[in-house]
Amino acid sequence: MLVLRPVESADLHQLQRLARESLVGVTSLTDDCERLRERIEQSCASFEKSVQSHGQENYFFVLEDLTEQRLVGCSEILATAGFTEPFYSLRNRPFTSACRELNIEHGVPALSLCHDLSDHTLLRGFHINRMLERTPHSELLSRARLLFIATHPQRFAAAVITEIVGYSTNEGHSPFWDAVGQHFFDLPYVEAERLCGQQSRGFLAELMPHYPIYVPMLPQAAQDCIGKIHPDGQEAFDILEREGFETNSYVDLFDGGPTMCARTAAIRSIAQSRAGRVQPGCSIDARGRYLVSNDSLNAYRAIVADLDYTAGQPVILDADMCAVLRVTEGSEIRLIPL
Template sequence: MLVLRPVELTDLPQLQQLARASLVGVTSLPDDTERLRTRILDSCASFEKHVEGHGPENYFFVLEDRSTQRLRGCSEILATAGFSEPFYSLRNRHFTSASRELNIEHGVPTLSLCHDLNGHTLLRGFHIDAALERTPSSELLSRARLMFMGAHAQRFAQAVITEIVGYSSEDGQSPFWDAVGKHFFDLPYAEAERLCGLESRTFLAELMPQYPIYVPMLPEAAQACIGQIHPAGQEAFDILEREGFETNSYVDLFDGGPTLYARLSNVRSIAQSLTATVQTAPAIDALGRYLVSNDSLTGYRAMVAELDVQPGQPVNLSAELCAALNVTDGSPIRLIAL
């Protein structure tokens, strides 16, 4: 039985194993013991903190197999991107030039360094065991974060974004980085991403060109990377696209991967989820598969379960499911059909 819960300090060794297996470009999951320890402690403090608005908090979740106590994945929410330092990205927009004498107007796509996305809530750190890809467990790992946000909306911004990892080759080469960032740092793409995970993207972004980059002047291979998704990042993209997230005019600073955006109130797992109360029962006549979570903060739990859900009625849960979800008779729960 797989259950999503807040991270704990005792998860550090297993979390570092997940970090070693994560995709290059998932900079929020660094393979560094002290950085991960700090991230875990910050998350624990965020869950304990009383807040009335979104701030610097980060909420780190792990997917645990309760029978083996093995971690199978992780995901995270940063309540406010750019709260303590600018959140840099590249704005992908057309620059229009015109000549009255020649009666010519021409638009050229450009990339401009910006921090327009400061203040948005950021989803990051999604990683799941390869054996669980394209299964309901992936939906749980990604979407249960959104259900948590629906239960505690005051902790988050009205808009939420996420960066999808862009294209890189099997040997860790990024045509986009080689054409843009490498000229300013003389670092391989994988090393730049590693440093970003260990430190921040600010010190790298501050050395990037401050003037627009004209896309047609980039090599064709680099141009093709703009907005392209790494094959291993496709599932994360697909799940959130079904949630109502859309691409916008921003791409990742290092690999040109797309940025997804949604209004929190329009996210499917929030807008279409049902709330109900728990009723313990020895047996369940399951009629459908659901994502189900409690509405707790530090005791947050979410899982996939076969249930009989009737709007306006209590939902029957077995004793095993109640224990996994950390709920009892009368506890509020949140559900959405898979």
């Protein structure tokens, strides 16, 4: 059985293995032991903290194969994207110019550095073992974060965003970065992503241009990358699109990948999930597959389970499910169909 749970100090070395396997562009998951240790410590403190509104908390989850005692994925929630410093992105909107004498009005797409999204909750760090891609456990890894938000809404903002990794070649070249960021940072794309993962995003404000970048003046290859998803990032996009997330006018600074956004209360796994009470049982006449989580904070657990669920009735869980979820008779859980 696979279970999603909060990260622990003992996960460091396995987490570093996942970081080495992760896609370039997942900047929150870097192959740096000290940075990962710091991220784990921040997460453990966040799960222990008493919170009445969203702040700088970082909730780091891992997906564990209990049979093999091996981590096979990870994902995160940053309660506030720009709590300690601005969260920078590029706003892609037309710049309109007009001439009354010639009766001409023309809009030109332009990219502008901004931190409009700083107060939003940020989903990040999604990575799963390739053998589990396009399986219910990918859904578990991504959507169980949303069940956590549904259970602890006071800890998060009224809107949630995520940055989907943009296009780059198998050799690690990003046409968007080569045409834009390379001129201001004098770094290869892979190195810039690594630097951003190890440090804060504050250096971006010092080096990126504060005037609009006119899209038609970029090479066609770079223009084609704006809003384009890396093939390995498509599943993360698809899962959240089904949850009600939409692309907007913001793109990533490094590779031009799309930013997705949703009102928290309207997200499917938040709006449509249901709370229920546990009833232990020996056998289950399964009629559907569900994501199921407990209502804990620092002992949060979530699994994929085949259940016979009827709204308003107790939820029958077998002994293994109860043990993994750490629940007993009468415990409150949250569930939603896959």
